[in-house]
Amino acid sequence: MDRVSEIRANLSAVRAHIEAAARACGRDPAEITLVAVSKTKPPEDVRAAYEAGQRDFGENYAQEYAQKRAALADLADLRWHFIGALQSNKAKVVAGCALVHAVDRASVAEALGKRAAAIGMVQEILVELNVGGESSKAGVEPGALVPLVSAIAAQPGLRLRGLMCIPPPIADDEAQRGFFRRLREARDVLRARDAAVELLSMGMSDDYRLAIAEGATHVRVGTAIFGARG
Numbered sequence: 001m002d003r004v005s006e007i008r009a010n011l012s013a014v015r016a017h018i019e020a021a022a023r024a025c026g027r028d029p030a031e032i033t034l035v036a037v038s039k040t041k042p043p044e045d046v047r048a049a050y051e052a053g054q055r056d057f058g059e060n061y062a063q064e065y066a067q068k069r070a071a072l073a074d075l076a077d078l079r080w081h082f083i084g085a086l087q088s089n090k091a092k093v094v095a096g097c098a099l100v101h102a103v104d105r106a107s108v109a110e111a112l113g114k115r116a117a118a119i120g121m122v123q124e125i126l127v128e129l130n131v132g133g134e135s136s137k138a139g140v141e142p143g144a145l146v147p148l149v150s151a152i153a154a155q156p157g158l159r160l161r162g163l164m165c166i167p168p169p170i171a172d173d174e175a176q177r178g179f180f181r182r183l184r185e186a187r188d189v190l191r192a193r194d195a196a197v198e199l200l201s202m203g204m205s206d207d208y209r210l211a212i213a214e215g216a217t218h219v220r221v222g223t224a225i226f227g228a229r230g
């Protein structure tokens with residue numbers, strides 16, 4: 001199979017799995033956005049997925065994102081998601097994308113908020129929560145979530161839309177689901193105070209079906225669409 005047909009077939013399979021997982025728990029598949037994670041893959045792969053109807057793409061590294069965005073600027077309705085760990089000095093590159101998934105510090109929120117305000121936009125963001133405890137280092141600790149949410153609220157250039165997590169992979173499905181449940185519960189607490197905080201970015205190639213069962217609104221899938229990364 002040529003590369004374009006391969007990506008097209010993979011996308012169809014992932015979409016079918018998303019639909020089945022949604023229906024199995026009584027959810028509308030249209031509530032779930034598939035973010036195709038294209039990090040380390042060439043722009044041609046993104047273009048192939050786009051031609052197969054995919055519109056949301058996720059990138060992890062600011063430099064690579066900037067290059068791919070420029071190479072694919074002709075695809076006007078393509079939506080970029082920045083899903084990688086973010087440093088304040090990269091806020092300039094990332095501001096303007098559809099959704100920043102992994103804000104985990106007030107300093108990053110401030111840099112992003114200032115940049116968004118400077119270019120006259122409101123940047124939608126998610127906060128990355130550490131649901132895995134000591135086994136994962138990324139994400140804000142649960143005890144520091146509320147102060148971070150307050151720091152975000154102080155930035156007119158930002159709009160908090162939900163939470164994201166990257167739990168450590170574990171073999172036991174029930175335990176894996178437990179991480180996703182924790183993210184949903186944290187989201188529910190925030191949403192009770194601000195209805196805009198509704199999104200849940202959780203689930204990757206190996207576990208997006210479990211994440212959908214726990215309420216994922218965005219699944220970030222790379223390998224299952226584009227194949228293993230080198």
Ligand SMILES: *Cc1c(COP(=O)(O)O)cnc(C)c1O
Nearest residue numbers: 037060083204205220221222223
């Ligand atoms: C790479 C990456 C993904 C995709 O992982 P796969 O296992 O290839 O599906 C999802 N989310 C984040 C934050 C990533 O860095």
